[in-house]
Amino acid sequence: MRTSLAAIAAILALSSPVIADAAPAKSAAAPSVDTMKRLVKELSSDAYEGRAPGTAGEEKTLALLSAEFAKLGLKPGNKGSWFQDVPLVEITAKNVSPLTFTGGKADVTAAYGAEMVAGTYRTTQQHIAVKDSPVVFVGYGINAPEKGWNDYAGLDVKGKTVVILVNDPDYETKGLTGPFNGRAMTYYGRWTYKFEEAARQGAAAAIIVHDTVPAAYGWNVVQSSWTGAQHVADSANGNADQSAAIGWIQKDKAAALFASAGLDLTAQMADAKKPGFKAVPLTGVKASLSFDNDLRKHSSKNVVALLPGKTRPDEYVLYSAHWDHLGHCEAAPDGDDICNGAVDNATGTAALVALAQANVKAGPTDRSQVFLAVTGEESGLLGSAYYGKNPVFPFAKTVGGVNMDALSVAGLAKNVVVIGKGKSQLDAYLDRALAAQGRVATTEPTPEKGYYYRSDHFSFAKYGLPMLYFEGGEDLVKGGTAAGMAAAEDYTEHRYHGPKDEYDPNWDWTGISADLKLYYDVGRALATTTDWPNWVQGDEFRAIRDKDRAGK
Template identity: 80%
Template sequence: MRIALLPLLSLIAAAAGGPALAAPRDVAPSIDTMKEVVKELSSDAYEGRAPGTAGEEKTLAYLVQRFEALGLKPGNKGSWFQDVPLVEITARDVTPLRFTGGKTAVSAEYGPEMVIATYRTAQPHVEVKDSPVVFVGYGINAPEKKWNDYAGVDVRGKTVIILVNDPDYQAAALTGPFNGRAMTYYGRWTYKFEEAARQGAAAAIIVHDTEPAAYGWNVVQSSWTGAQHVADSADGNARQSAAIGWIGKDKAAALMASAGLNLDTLSAAAKKRGFKAVPLKGVKASVSFDNVVRKHRSRNVAALLPGSTRPDEYVLYAAHWDHLGRCKAAPDGDDICNGAIDNATGTAALVALAEANVKAGPADRSQLFLAVTAEESGLLGSAYYADHPAVPLRQTVGGVNMDALSMAGLARNVVVIGKGKSQLDAYLDRALAAQKRIASMEPTPEKGFYYRSDHFSFAKKGVPMLYFEGGQDLVKGGTAAGAAAARDYEEHRYHGPKDEYDPNWDWSGVKADLELYYDVGRALADSTDWPNWTPGDEFRAIRDRSRAGR
């Protein structure tokens, strides 16, 4: 009876403007496959899966082996791979970041008190010497919001000190000049360095504060020391600031005090429209370091399951395969950041979903399974794919992104990152209804997760991508237990050596979420819909232009 009703229900859904129902699922993605892939990719043999290492080569070979065994086709014009030109930069002989000229000299040590790097790929030695220092608040230049923290100040050749997040990140509601508590892209560290470079700053230093940054100093230290990867460019990124980095809040407060200022007072002033940048009179910054530079090509992996009736329309499944490689050692000496949760789980989900779709048989549309590189370095692999797509983006219907699946257990909800932005929400709602679960808004929108994973690269090109995380309303323990599990992971495992495979994990939540990804993707692949961004969304006009004429 359920099968007999399906065509009628699909027509009703289509007439109502909603997504067509997926066919009843006669296969399910395998948790055993997921376990096998996560355990393999997060083992010490892969050395943390850093791009440009032996760990990358092992990862690529393993993924191709799995996809090939399923009978998938190479997804990039006859190749399993897409080369992504990167530059690996490793800082050596880093001096302390010194501030002189104030009441007292302030010095921040590399690692425990500050981190420093460069995007410039043709500069074996970086030296910022006696650079005048300017506090630029949140470092935002947003003409459409009539907000410019750089108004009336020339920072060319100077060192700018910048606050992390948006001016209204402490708001209780999601309303305000920068969406209230929900972070905008202006709050991300990537934007702040980009804008500082556009303003001509010699050095850009972000003040770390755990709440607005959304992670502790341990994450900054493990992520920003050791080899860093940047996108290659013809000019060696010469337009970027010579030095970029972070400084601990206590050191930043000491710096302001040395100039006769108060960091808390300055931060409060920076939250208000009309804030004016504050030069630290007489204070100058100096730092130097050598760079070991290596150009190399990392790779995205693309596997294709051709569609049966509309093979020139594509549904995209994405996950990043990379992690940090070797990083700051734990007290027991373990220095491999295995990235079991982040993101061996997402990569394993990619394999399990490909396997399930092969078993179900080709969908009407083609399905592209994309494992991307260098997400941890700033979404570089997905950004490169979005600029050089294997299949035209105007023929890419939409898709899902999978990053760091939760092992906290089965939840009554899922947390949708960017809930309400696109019509893909309707697909998820329908799949959730079958599980008697719900979609929730982000409990911590100030953390800016929408700008921290690979779906953002595709969104910027207009392609709707669904990204959700395991819910925090756990069947066992409710929201208190869910929040505690998320906090425990963030504080003790995230971007650290203890993000390792655990045979005692509770896979019940992952199983349910994996089935959601399958149901959403399969429904989209069997439909004739072209989901769009909701009216007024920042990406709607881009999508409309890309689809014009089809």
């Protein structure tokens, strides 16, 4: 069971040991913002076509990163290679029919793109057809025995279409206490879990109702992310155990669906929040959907670069960032259909090179440092998940590290927002680096958005590795929290996962410069200490780490 953030913070304050040598290692070296600017501009240019896995954009990205690391004198990290193959299947849906619901008071039809999106995890099936599938509302689609919660209790959904709500039942709670940690999202709230559980239950199709607040993004993000080529991890059985069709539906269209079955969506959503909720069949209503798939198997690649340690080279510090983005996507009104991913995540990718450059200039540390650029984050953390299952450097010998995803271009902030603050002893390293800058770490203002489960650090945490992930703070030096929140909302609404996430020469780089120095100081300290910072007692990943380290 995941401990609440408030409880973890209390545990950390009372019981975590003071890490004696957690202070940043002093060095004249600092990550170069000029290097950042050069690489972000290059990686997010139209020539890279949005850096989608399996495209010419990937080839250019891999060539650039390996050349940059080689120029710095780093070593190829994977047995003499810069790359780790990640087997993927590219699935492009075509001839997608509308999602139709018949048998109710009136037929309901949802158009592909504008009102619904659909796809599949099945990697060998060229045609998907769900026909006259009985429809069941399963609330939040959660089966959590340890919490005494099962939205599928007594229900057989084999061959049926399940309609699911996004997030957790208690996401509207003001505090951080509740059956699902109150306002702080758990993994049960993530859309990836919803589809995983629906498949375990045998559902033919799983459709999530899009609701902007609990989803944490608008329909434009769903539409741009779920149309066009999708990438799925390959498997021996072709993912035949997954639901035939998965997707999302607009909330107002879902309301019409429920009304056709004589139900009120708002009332059903309220009931789904209550313990003991029972799934509700939409009596008489049946769903139909079909589409064809273009399938292409390919190996995308993680990039692995190594700066060997001087005294304990078999102990490692990990820096991670995802190099991929969406490629060609839903076009903007001006016809631009390249999702360049300048902020997300050309900034984090460029930071890997800038940090490697600074560490080379400062000289080797006692421990080795690994710079890992992973693929497939936008498709569900695929590259980091593969590394988690197949680590090049054993996690038992990896002390921890930092993950970088979408650095803030809003300017210098007085704070940074730690995603999962209080979960591990890595917080002590960050606090000391922040103190040197006169800044502070704060908890997430919107824990209901589930950011802890939305970037690559989560793939490593699942295997017990403590990873620090923070974002640029919202309390800007120029304009305070009002300006910071406005900048974040503007990015989410107008650029996130869209064609306008492009390089802007007018960006304010002061925040990135300061945050880069934090990553550098934390990584450098981890690479020189003899300590092995752990998760705090009671954290969901502590037992995994303890077992891994005990068997090293």
